[in-house]
Amino acid sequence: MGAHPGRKGVRAVREKRNHRAARTKEEGGEPPGVWSAYGRLLQHLRKQNGMNQQQLGDAIGYSIEQVASVEQGRRPAKAAFTAAADRVLEARGVLEVLQDEVDRAKLPRFFRDFALLEAEALSRFSYDPLLVPGLLQTEGYARAVFAGHCPPLSEEIVDRHTEARLGRQKLLTRVPLAELSFIIGEEALRDPVGGPEVMREQWRHLLEAGALRNVEVQVMPAGRGFHPGKNGPFVVLETKEHRHLGYFESQGVGCVVSGAAEISAFGLRYGKLRSQALNVEESARLIERLAGGT
Template identity: 80%
Template sequence: MARWRTRSRAAGCGAGREGRGTVRTVRDVRDTRAGRTAKTKDEAPDLPGVWSAYGVLLQHLRKRAGLNQQQLGDAIGYSLEQVASVEQGRRPAKAAFTTAAERVLKAGGVLDVLQDEVDRAKLPRFFRNFALIEAEVVSRFSYDPLLVPGLLQTEGYARAVFAGHCPPLSEEIIDRHTEARLSRQKLLARVPMAELSFIVSEEALRNPVADAEIMRGQWQRLLEVGALRNVEVQVMPASTGFHSGLNGPFLVLETNEHQQIGYVESQEVGCVVRDPAEVSAFGLRYGKLRSQALNAAESARLIEQLVGET
């Protein structure tokens, strides 16, 4: 599986989008002369190290408690195969698994502290570094012209997006990416709260990514999130004409160290932008877009209309 290294825009990173991920760069060339050859389908998958670390710790706690894998599985409601897969690092633990294992093994929170890292490792490889930045932001402003932004997606909508991936993803990978996307949404209710602004194009909202029931649930989700004190959802109406967002999606973030950065992503190529002049331009464009989009109340009324039409 290819490795990716995050590069700044100054280093020549290409543009990109937040629909399915967020941080990536140039593919490492595997040098056969150095003994590194391309993986074949028969080779073991390159699984995240944190899954193995979690598994080793789980096995230690289980043995300390005097349980075998079957007994632990019975106690927490999982099969022998599932427990074995987690211990071997072949399958990531879900939050419910960790909660149950913590209780049965009296782990004192040592498994729970790894859960965020386990979840983050479910994300597409190129997006993981950006997810670390995103989790700690003071503010996050995004413009999305093509899809409902990942932080606002319902499970059904997210699953439909990943199911449409080309080349096709396995059901297991779709499950992992969906779980990881939903886990990122902790940012919406994180304490201390982050200031979050989303501008979504009307075309993105009307695009039937999934069936009518899922789309209705997605629009209702936007209304619910838009009512939060720290979240603003605005719709860019299709009738606006030319505006500065037509050249693609982008994000403007402020880190917990009060550093302003930008982010762009497209076709699973993401780029963190740190150059102050370029980030300043992102901020100016976003301010212009906010003035051109419907305000929060008008946007909510438009989304309510969409719900009523289905």
Template identity: 80%
Template sequence: MRTVRDARETRTGRGAKTKDDVPDAPGEWSAYGVLLQYLRKRAGLNQQQLGDVIGYSLEQVASVEQGRRPAKAAFTVAAERALEAGGVLDALQGEVDRAKLPRFFRNFALFEAEAVSRFEYEPLLVSGLLQTEAYARALFAGHCPPLSEEIIDQHTEARLSRQKLLTRVPLAELSFIIGEEALRNPVGDRDVMREQWQHLLMVGALRNVEVQVMPAACGLHSGLNGPFVVLETKEHQHLGYIESQDVGCVVHDPTEVSAFGLRYGKLRSQALNGVESARLIERLVGET
């Protein structure tokens, strides 16, 4: 059973906080921490000893055990090996990562992780699944109201973790239509944008991924009402997702989801095809 003394283990003078000091820490982080503490005690180690073995400070180990800070994948890999955990910590890592996401997005992220297909139209920004770390970090850094550095780190890590869907086995069928304005909108500096364009070319070359650009000169089209996602679950249920101003909504109604699908099909026919889109992005890279 967890003791107060053990929960407050910390480097002399540092004064680590307890879970009670962080009211909104996700339950997934606390569950992981409780399990980590059990495995550590079973192995006969204190927090300092575990930290020494896996290459983390006592404060970092204490923070994870107390549910104040989420474990990163590298932490879990090291702890699994040191504690002979048998995969139980690794099994929780996906939930830990998902809890780093903004609250409004977490429900949809559950469906997304196991999607059979996922089609997205995004007129103003590069899709989160296609973003580089620098691009994602620049977006979170520009959030209003401002986010703390810790939250920016967590949201960035979670966004990059979602990108496992691009290469997950079995492969999902993925399609992205990005507005030309999104590609020309300078998020971060020129180096950030150049890296982002190059990344789009690399991801677009994957055999299960199609990246299309909606040209700015297209005029009236069915995507002017805003971004949306159409997703098929592994049970072959079709869902929609819309998001604006930090509010997200999973759409279940078959009639509404069908309308999303029709619009997406229309947008695919109006956007540049894959080859033409790649050429446009290559030109952008060449202009920097």
């Protein structure tokens, strides 16, 4: 065993832990259960290997405070932390199998159940009039969206939600491929969320995503008059069991829709939106013009 961190070190860790725990309560309640389960497993594996927290932290490149936070379920492990700990502790992938669940628990509570369905979807079609859809957002754009939350979120929560949003984007290239369609309002593309440089990067990213063979990106031009999307954003999803579900959210509240009549209406609306939006080629040219500053 290594040297004890000392009273001052222990006090500093304890003060940070108490501060973090109080802040977590203010920003969304107790930490998710999967973080605690992961932490207990990490602690068990560490002790089996005869290591203290300082030794594990040194071996994987993290501080004792970070290791303690993960073990106590107050902080989610990042993929790099998990990969390093799994290797050093010779865990044979035991920690890595929990990583997707750990990452999913970083999402806002109202979205977690739908995110689980989304990750395994056969197809996902969405209409987003005011923001670039989360599955297509760059890190800079996503961070700007979360940083603008009201009431304000701490930097830690902004980081956590941003990481989780980027993690969801594995759906774009997952095997087997999912069929993905995005209709984005032109207003969302012209609104400078995060500033000009963030938007330039975002436009380029949209073009790259739209070039994937399982992804279609269409733009609903401004000035079309009334259309079915005026009632707000929504998603139509087909699960791996071939069930069709709808989803919509507003002001931090999400709702999964499963009734046959409602799903039928969602499908009809999406079909009409697809016909009224610019086609894929026209949409790409519009985004190219925005990215080129013309």
